[in-house]
Amino acid sequence: MTHLYVKHCKKGVRIYEQLRSLGSSYDWSRVRFTMDPSMCRAVNEAFIRLHDAGDIYRANRLVNWSCTLKSAISDIEVDKVEFGMLVLFAYKVEGSTEEVVVATTRVETMLGDVAVAVHPNDERWIGKRHNLPFINILDDEGKMLDNCGDFAGMKRFDVRRQIVKKLEDMKLYKSSKENPMVVPLCSRSKDIVEPMLKPQWYISCDKMAADAVTAVKTGDLKIIPDVHEKTWFHWMEGIRDWCISRQLWWGHQIPAYRLESDQELWVSAHTEEEAIKKASAKFGIPLSDVKLKRDDDVLDTWFSSALFPFSIFGWPDNTDDLKVHAPNLPSELSPMDRWMLSRLALAVQKVNAGFQSYEFPSATTHCYNLWLYDLCDVYLEYLKPVFASGTDAEKFAARRTLYTTLEFGLKLLSPFMPFVTEELYQRLPRKDKSCLSICVAPYPT
Numbered sequence: 001m002t003h004l005y006v007k008h009c010k011k012g013v014r015i016y017e018q019l020r021s022l023g024s025s026y027d028w029s030r031v032r033f034t035m036d037p038s039m040c041r042a043v044n045e046a047f048i049r050l051h052d053a054g055d056i057y058r059a060n061r062l063v064n065w066s067c068t069l070k071s072a073i074s075d076i077e078v079d080k081v082e083f084g085m086l087v088l089f090a091y092k093v094e095g096s097t098e099e100v101v102v103a104t105t106r107v108e109t110m111l112g113d114v115a116v117a118v119h120p121n122d123e124r125w126i127g128k129r130h131n132l133p134f135i136n137i138l139d140d141e142g143k144m145l146d147n148c149g150d151f152a153g154m155k156r157f158d159v160r161r162q163i164v165k166k167l168e169d170m171k172l173y174k175s176s177k178e179n180p181m182v183v184p185l186c187s188r189s190k191d192i193v194e195p196m197l198k199p200q201w202y203i204s205c206d207k208m209a210a211d212a213v214t215a216v217k218t219g220d221l222k223i224i225p226d227v228h229e230k231t232w233f234h235w236m237e238g239i240r241d242w243c244i245s246r247q248l249w250w251g252h253q254i255p256a257y258r259l260e261s262d263q264e265l266w267v268s269a270h271t272e273e274e275a276i277k278k279a280s281a282k283f284g285i286p287l288s289d290v291k292l293k294r295d296d297d298v299l300d301t302w303f304s305s306a307l308f309p310f311s312i313f314g315w316p317d318n319t320d321d322l323k324v325h326a327p328n329l330p331s332e333l334s335p336m337d338r339w340m341l342s343r344l345a346l347a348v349q350k351v352n353a354g355f356q357s358y359e360f361p362s363a364t365t366h367c368y369n370l371w372l373y374d375l376c377d378v379y380l381e382y383l384k385p386v387f388a389s390g391t392d393a394e395k396f397a398a399r400r401t402l403y404t405t406l407e408f409g410l411k412l413l414s415p416f417m418p419f420v421t422e423e424l425y426q427r428l429p430r431k432d433k434s435c436l437s438i439c440v441a442p443y444p445t
Contacts, residue, residue, distance in 0.1 A: 023418025025439030067142030251298030
């Protein structure tokens with residue numbers, strides 16, 4: 001762990017160097033590492049609040065399991081490809097010469113079969129209704145368990161060929177045929193994802209999703225452009241609870257403690273001392289009798305990432321940084337040539353509107369129009385006789401208006417052309433040089 005942290009300190013700055021080389025403008029004083037103490041505190045606080053409220057719970061369910069990572073992964077970490085073979089083989093009917101032919105795309109899973117059921121509606125929960133045992137045949141690395149007899153210890157796909165050969169020897173193999181189907185792949189390791197029955201932590205998403213749907217329908221939340229509202233509703237109305245626990249050794253360790261007993265009794269807390277007090281109060285056990293073990297699992301990285309916009313400003317503390325202040329365009333305008341300043345004001349309005357509606361071509365078009373048509377084609381031509389033969393007052397007003405247009409025009413353009421605008425900004429005859437770079441200058445609004 002120490003070695004990895006040292007490696008982060010040496011290599012982790014590379015992404016910041018890349019962002020700087022792209023001309024990105026950020027408040028670099030707010031750089032944070034996900035494992036910094038302030039970030040850990042925010043992550044733990046969020047988990048504890050949600051767990052105490054009942055929105056985070058623990059359940060034993062089928063999860064997407066990556067045998068390479070040896071961890072559960074989320075639905076969005078699963079890619080899909082199409083391929084597959086259908087294997088047909090027979091089960092002998094006990095006490096008879098009859099046989100039942102079954103078809104499967106995963107012939108190795110027959111080692112966990114306990115019954116054969118035929119139902120006209122293909123009812124998937126028939127095994128659970130009849131209390132049939134759920135037999136796991138794979139370990140976390142995708143190898144066959146000891147309950148698989150001669151196949152124990154073999155890799156899941158190696159054993160597939162061996163089972164087909166064994167079925168052939170027993171005269172039970174019937175045929176194989178191509179059967180293209182959707183196969184889930186781990187997006188990181190590219191290995192085939194296994195559905196595994198594992199105890200994991202989940203966030204209940206149904207109420208949050210319902211609130212998100214209502215917010216859009218009432219107009220409290222805007223989806224821009226609104227053509228994507230249908231996609232939003234599809235996501236929210238088909239949502240499943242989010243599995244947030246991961247079986248990795250690097251990440252935010254889940255702040256949950258299990259009571260040492262035959263039951264699944266859990267509390268969440270910032271420290272073990274706090275957890276002991278909570279467990280004593282929650283389960284009615286004397287403090288001296290409380291024995292706890294912290295969960296070894298870590299949280300999905302998106303759990304901590306989702307908190308970043310709040311934790312970066314000091315959440316869960318109510319800090320001044322949580323209040324956002326937007327800079328305003330100076331109201332003091334030059335009396336000369338109000339037309340030029342009105343065109344500048346229009347460009348500021350249109351560019352900001354383009355950002356707010358995510359219509360970036362509109363924003364760049366108005367920057368282009370300001371510089372080429374309003375400033376170069378009209379205003380600079382108008383200034384030539386003023387600077388040649390105008391009065392000192394007229395020249396002063398012209399220079400002031402020109403400077404204002406250049407300064408704000410460069411600021412408008414800076415997100416799109418950071419290097420060119422930075423070079424020109426440094427050449428402006430600025431009296432106030434307190435703002436060292438255009439990338440940290442207030443944006444016109």
